[in-house]
Amino acid sequence: MCGIIGIVDFNHLKERDFALLPRMLGIIQYRGPDDSGIYTSQNAALGSTRLSIIDLHTGDQPIHNEDKTVWVVLNGEIFNYPELRGDLQSKGHSFYTKSDTEVLVHLYEEYDAELFSYLNGQFALAIWDTKKKTLLLARDRLGIRPLFYFLSGRRLVFGSEIKSIFLDTSITRKLRLQTLSDIFTCWAPLGNETIFEGILQLQPGHFATFSKDGFETKPYWSLDFSSSESTDSRSLSEWVDELKELLLDAVRIRLRADVPVGAYLSGGLDSTFISSLIKRNFNNTLCTFSVAFSDQRFDETPFQNKAVQSIGTSHKTIRCTETDIGKVFDHVIWHTEVPILRTAPAPLYYLSTLVRDNNFKVVLTGEGADEFFAGYNIFKEDLVRRFWAKFPDSTIRPKLLERLYPYVFSQGNGKARAFLTGFFKKGLTQTSSLAYSHMLRWENTSQLKSFFCDDIRNSVEGLGDFIARFSSNLPSDFMSWHPLSRAQYIEICIFLSNYLLSSQGDRMAMAHSVEGRFPYLDHRVIEFAATIPIRYRINGLTEKFLLKKAAGSVIPAELAERPKQPYRAPISRCFVGDLAPEFAHELLSEQSIKDKGYFDP
Known part of the structure; x- marks a missing residue:
């Protein structure tokens, strides 16, 4: 494990860039407190702050190939590295460390951007090819390890965390309001977006190349049900x-x-x-x-x-x-x-x-x-509501929901139970919607956007536009999958x-x-x-x-056989009352909310 950073500029790196690199590593040193290293050339610089887990003594990064024409920094682990190493040695490659990272430079020599299909791991990595003058970035199939970047013309700045990138004072810090709205809909940014304008994340299962010809991202893997x-x-x-x-x-x-x-x-x-x-x-x-x-x-x-x-x-x-x-x-x-x-x-x-x-x-x-493996109640809820939707006037079918949420229904009186049944009945027959499984949750969470100030509320998309944007990146055969697969x-x-x-x-x-x-x-x-x-x-x-x-x-x-108990944590009294932290008192004051300008006090 590590934190990685880098700068590539095809005009050429400047003195301020070389001074910036140690600071970019320093601000994320907690990701790798054991060691750090930097590679620099006229157009590219790579850095790593290392948490030593495999090959404690000789595995420091950046790591290079035999003739130092290919350099790599890795955040994460390649779990099948012993098998890959043996195969690469049989092809004539020589190694100077015992680390998992070193297999990457030799895999790149053999397979170029096709190397990722050989990896079993969790990783975010950067490879600089000095001959081609090309940067290769990649992220594991599900995005276990993070990788962010800022692209401006012929210059790219990247890192494991956004705070490293923002140490480059030429990059403006500004919240992306649409992403804020997305979080208040589905709890997370969509696709390659982040909460900051201009800062993007490399999507899971994707690689990117950056050369004098430009910047391009492509998927190397996709989830297929x-x-x-x-x-x-x-x-x-x-x-x-x-x-x-x-x-x-x-x-x-x-x-x-x-x-x-x-x-x-x-x-x-x-x-x-x-x-x-x-x-x-x-x-x-x-x-x-x-x-x-x-x-x-x-x-x-x-x-x-x-x-x-x-x-x-x-x-x-x-x-x-x-x-x-x-x-x-x-x-x-x-x-x-x-x-x-x-x-x-x-x-x-x-x-x-x-x-x-x-x-x-x-x-x-x-x-x-x-x-x-389909453990969440939202998956069963989707199947129950589809079953109910075939006979929407049934009073028997919705009782299956009580088996999913007994702790909710058992606490309510007749009016409360009627309210809960009515809640789950919203949009009941819209089963052809590609987001049917999540629509109730997204609509419910979106109610939080009523706290936004008028200017922000009027400038962001509604739920329909959000779903259209999300659906534009779905697999072409998505609607032919079973509803459970779609929900998953x-x-x-x-x-x-x-x-x-x-x-x-x-x-x-x-x-x-x-x-x-x-x-x-x-x-x-x-x-x-x-x-x-x-x-x-x-x-x-x-x-x-x-x-x-x-x-x-x-x-x-x-x-x-124990029923699923979702992992949750207390929230109601964490930020109010005499024991609330001082920052909460400050941020939640009416004047502070007015000054920030995001929410209506």
């Missing part, structure tokens, strides 16, 4: 066996490190299964970490304790209160570099502190299972890639120099998951049906 519609003769046990085999190997290669590796353990199915696979097969002294809440509505400590007892790990817990969340929230936003509508990243900020305090740099987590695709492309893996993932872990690794997001696992028959994703109203079957032979039934 179309094959799940085909008839497959495999039995349930065969599907289970293949999933277990894939996950076991995904875990195995993600344990490759020259430092100790731990795991996050929430007490839910996903992380418990991963921790069990590690403990049973690879590491008998596994150390696990979890967060506990003083508010019992959010706390999962009893389930965490059952998981620890079952697996037999050395377990560490950090307790988090509403006051704790408020206390660090300004630091959280500094790291996310984007407005967020929930407090959930803050406890994970504390959790990564716990990991580092126990001298760990790497943890495996259960992220991605809900998206690819939307959740993965927006929420997983642009929020969970970013604000709750990379940013909170790397704030304390911790690398998260995600076995469920191994590309072999997700490509397999996209082919699972619908009946094995959601069976009746049982979510993650296939994954539960796979885990059932490894973890206790009460954990494998």
Whole structure:
């Protein structure tokens, strides 16, 4: 893991650029506090601040090929590097380090921009070819590692975080109001956009080239659910066996490190299964970490304790209160570099502190299972509403929603229950809409835009325009997919890639120099998951049906069959009252809101 930065200018780099590079690395040093390095030439500069995990002694970056004509910086890990290294050596390439990064320069020599299909990893990288005078940027298939850039004519500035780019004072800092509106619709920016004008992110599964001929981005991978519609003769046990085999190997290669590796353990199915696979097969002294809440509505400590007892790990817990969340929230936003509508990243900020305090740099987590194995209620809600839409006057069919949200319906009187039923009935028969699964959520979240001041509210798109913009980038055969596949695709492309893996993932872990690794997001696992028959994703109203079957032979039934409990964190009292942080009092004052000019006080 690292933080990477760079500048390419085809007019030529200037003295101020050379002075800027160490500062660009310094501001993100928490991403890689162990070492740093810079490569410079007339037109290009690459920099890396390193968190040493593989090859602690000779793996410093930037790294070059045999004749120093190809240079690379990498943020992330290439998990299949030993196999790639052996193949490249058989082709005559020589290595001067034992690091995973070095395979990239030799893969580039062999395959140019086709190299990415060979990689099993989580990465953002930059390769400078001194002969072609071409920069190659790339990001892993799901965007686990971030990469941002600013392009102005013949000059490109890039980095793992936006704050590095903004150290170039020639770049104007200005909020992009449409992205702000998008966040107040779907919780995250869309596509390659960020909250700042002119700053873009390289999209997941894409690479970009920058040369004297210009800047161009292309996809090298895309998520495809179309094959799940085909008839497959495999039995349930065969599907289970293949999933277990894939996950076991995904875990195995993600344990490759020259430092100790731990795991996050929430007490839910996903992380418990991963921790069990590690403990049973690879590491008998596994150390696990979890967060506990003083508010019992959010706390999962009893389930965490059952998981620890079952697996037999050395377990560490950090307790988090509403006051704790408020206390660090300004630091959280500094790291996310984007407005967020929930407090959930803050406890994970504390959790990564716990990991580092126990001298760990790497943890495996259960992220991605809900998206690819259909664990969220929004997927079942979509199927129930489509079932209801066939007979919209039915009073029986909507009762299935009560099974999805018993904690909501059980707390209401007759009027409240009628209101909830009416809420879920909105747009019920619009099943041909490509965003049917998410429309209710987006419409509901969009109500927050009523807090915008009039000028901003009038300058941004409405929901219909937002959906049209989003749909313009969907696969051409999207509407031929099963509705569940469509719902999963939307959740993965927006929420997983642009929020969970970013604000709750990379940013909170790397704030304390911790690398998260995600076995469920191994590309072999997700490509397999996209082919699972619908009946094995959601069976009746049982979510993650296939994954539960796979885990059932490894973890206790009460954990494998436990209903999904979404990860949430307290919010209501974090920023109000006597214990609220001072910055909250300042930012929420009427005068401050007026001065900022974004919201109507």
